[in-house]
Amino acid sequence: xxxxxxxxxxxxxxxxxxxxxxxxxxxxxxxxxxxxxxxxxxxxxxxxxxxxxxxxxxxxxxxxxxxxxxxxxxxxxxxxxxxxxxxxxxxxxxxxxxxxxxxxxxxxxxxxxxxxxxxxxxxxxxxxxxxxxxxxxxxxxxxxxxxxxxxxxxxxxxxxxxxxxxxxxxxxxxxxxxxxxxxxxxxxxxxxxxxxxxxxxxxxxxxxxxxxxxxxxxx
Numbered sequence: 699x700x701x702x703x704x705x706x707x708x709x710x711x712x713x714x715x716x717x718x719x720x721x722x723x724x725x726x727x728x729x730x731x732x733x734x735x736x737x738x739x740x741x742x743x744x745x746x747x748x749x750x751x752x753x754x755x756x757x758x759x760x761x762x763x764x765x766x767x768x769x770x771x772x773x774x775x776x777x778x779x780x781x782x783x784x785x786x787x788x789x790x791x792x793x794x795x796x797x798x799x800x801x802x803x804x805x806x807x808x809x810x811x812x813x814x815x816x817x818x819x820x821x822x823x824x825x826x827x828x829x830x831x832x833x834x835x836x837x838x839x840x841x842x843x844x845x846x847x848x849x850x851x852x853x854x855x856x857x858x859x860x861x862x863x864x865x866x867x868x869x870x871x872x873x874x875x876x877x878x879x880x881x882x883x884x885x886x887x888x889x890x891x892x893x894x895x896x897x898x899x900x901x902x903x904x905x906x907x908x909x910x911x912x913x914x915x916x917x
Contacts, residue, residue, distance in 0.1 A: 778807030790820030867891040
């Protein structure tokens with residue numbers, strides 16, 4: 699009888715150990731399954747929280763730069779031809795006064811183009827200021843004042859010979875000095891002057907009554 703009771707106790711102990719092992723195995727499987735189920739959810743949450751690739755944002759779009767118009771250079775030529783060339787090419791043009799920065803209100807077609815500037819809005823022709831060239835020089839400088847002429851009293855005498863000064867106070871309509879015996883104009887009658895040889899001549903009538911230049915010497 700004592701032997702049977704001991705065998706029952708051993709059987710009970712073995713059953714208890716087996717049950718504990720099963721319980722531990724079940725707990726282990728449940729933990730593994732829970733961890734396996736949590737991994738996809740955690741990965742999904744991480745993917746949702748992680749920002750995607752940031753799209754590149756370009757800066758503010760700048761307006762395109764207008765192309766610079768081009769026209770054959772007319773520097774040194776007349777502005778009239780330059781304007782016609784700009785019109786033929788359908789290019790806007792401006793005529794500007796040199797050294798002022800102002801647009802010219804009027805200009806001569808034959809004025810010289812001092813400078814040509816091509817820009818995005820058209821072409822600018824620079825012309826000299828009124829009365830000057832591209833170098834700034836006066837086109838028509840004032841002539842120097844003539845030296846005052848010395849006023850000599852005219853000798854109205856009718857005789858005598860003089861050595862003369864070589865200057866002809868009175869001249870013919872052609873600008874030549876008179877000579878002895880030459881006809882004299884009506885407006886010169888009674889006047890005296892020096893002849894082409896320096897002799898002193900007087901406009902007086904000869905023996906026939908004709909007014910001639912005479913040096914007063916007979917013959």
